[in-house]
Structure formats: C-alpha cells, structure tokens
Amino acid sequence: MRILISLAALTAVAACSPAEEAQTPAAPEAAAPSADPRSREAVYAVQAESPEAFVRALYARYTAGGPTGEPPAPGRDPLFSRTMNALIGADARAANGDVPTLNYDPLCGCQDQGEFVVTALAVAQADTNTAEANVSFTNGGEAKTLTLELVREGPNWKIEDIVDGTTSLYDTLMAVAERAG
Numbered sequence: 001m002r003i004l005i006s007l008a009a010l011t012a013v014a015a016c017s018p019a020e021e022a023q024t025p026a027a028p029e030a031a032a033p034s035a036d037p038r039s040r041e042a043v044y045a046v047q048a049e050s051p052e053a054f055v056r057a058l059y060a061r062y063t064a065g066g067p068t069g070e071p072p073a074p075g076r077d078p079l080f081s082r083t084m085n086a087l088i089g090a091d092a093r094a095a096n097g098d099v100p101t102l103n104y105d106p107l108c109g110c111q112d113q114g115e116f117v118v119t120a121l122a123v124a125q126a127d128t129n130t131a132e133a134n135v136s137f138t139n140g141g142e143a144k145t146l147t148l149e150l151v152r153e154g155p156n157w158k159i160e161d162i163v164d165g166t167t168s169l170y171d172t173l174m175a176v177a178e179r180a181g
Contacts, residue, residue: 037061038068043079048155051131052123055148059135062108062116074100081151081158087173094180101176106162106169107146114140128152130160 036042037060046053058079061067071077075089091100104111120136133148149161149170161170 036068037064038066040067040069040071040079047078047157050123051125051133051150051157052121054150054157055121055123055133055135058107059118059121059137062113062137062139063118066113066116067105074102078156079159081153081160084158084160084170084173087170087177090177090180091173094176101172102169108137108139109144109146109164110139112140114142116140119143120145131157 037057039061043054043057043061046057074092075085077085077088080088088102091102094100105113108116116137116139118135118137121133123131123133125131129152131150133150134145135148136143136145138144144164147163148159149163150157151160152158161168163169
C-alpha cells in the first residue's frame with residue numbers, strides 16, 4: 001500500500017512540474033545538420049522525430065567522444081520523463097549534500113567514458129506513446145547492453161527507465177524515494 005501511495009505522490013508531483021520542464025529547447029533547423037553531435041541540442045533537434053532517432057542521437061554523443069556541456073540540475077533533464085525526473089530529484093534531495101544513488105551516467109552505465117562503440121541498437125515501438133530500445137556497446141573495451149524504456153510526453157520522446165541487466169533505474173530510485181518518505 002505504501003508503494004502505491006508513494007507512486008501516486010510522485011506522479012502527482014511530476015504532473016505538477018512547471019511547463020518549462022516539459023518543453024525541449026528548440027534547435028534552429030539550419031543548425032541541426034552541423035550541430036555538434038555531442039551536444040544536448042543535437043538530441044533535442046530529433047527528440048520529436050521517432051524513438052529510434054532519439055536513441056541514435058543519444059548514443060551519437062558517446063561515439064563522437066562523449067557528451068559536451070553541463071547537464072541540467074538533477075530532476076530537470078528534458079531527456080527524461082517527468083516521473084523519472086521526479087525520482088532523480090528525490091534522489092538528489094535524499095542525499096542531503098552527500099553522493100546520491102545516481103552518481104554515474106545511466107546512459108553508459110559509467111562514471112568515465114573510454115573508447116565507445118555501439119555494437120547493436122534496436123527499437124520497438126509498442127504503441128504511439130511507448131517504445132523500448134536495446135542498446136549494446138563497448139565502453140573502454142567493456143561490453144554492456146542497456147534497455148531504455150521510452151515514453152512520449154507531448155511531441156517528444158523521453159527516457160522513462162534504463163534497465164541494466166535486471167537492475168531498473170526507476171525501481172532503484174523509487175526505493176530511495178520511499179525510504180526518504
């Protein structure tokens with residue numbers, strides 16, 4: 001019962017998020033082809049196209065040498081769904097100045113990126129608003145496969161969960177939020 005109440009509370013908080021979280025910065029059409037593939041703007045430019053275009057742009061940042069620029073504050077990342085942002089924000093607040101549970105880049109499952117090669121990428125769209133992407137890659141010679149659960153919010157595709165083997169980032173962060181009360 002407590003889990004359902006916590007989930008309902010997080011969903012309510014996510015639904016009340018300011019409109020600016022739901023909006024993705026627009027990139028000028030002329031700048032999109034020449035945009036640095038490592039930038040967040042390159043991902044924002046294709047976020048509404050399709051789940052596959054979104055995932056390919058996400059991982060193009062890593063194959064081109066790694067993401068550039070400062071990431072948004074915890075809980076305010078336009079690449080993640082409102083619910084995932086609420087959980088990431090709750091994790092950062094629960095850390096109370098210490099290291100949060102999410103203290104790594106969940107898209108590569110790493111803290112430091114080495115030579116990065118995507119070896120396989122497959123996206124299956126379940127319906128108009130949900131999709132699943134399986135991404136296999138090597139990072140510094142270490143092979144890894146992640147599953148990205150995607151959801152469409154407004155016109156844009158967002159990351160709802162990242163599953164590394166059997167470990168769900170959503171479930172991990174939900175447990176942190178529940179413990180924090």
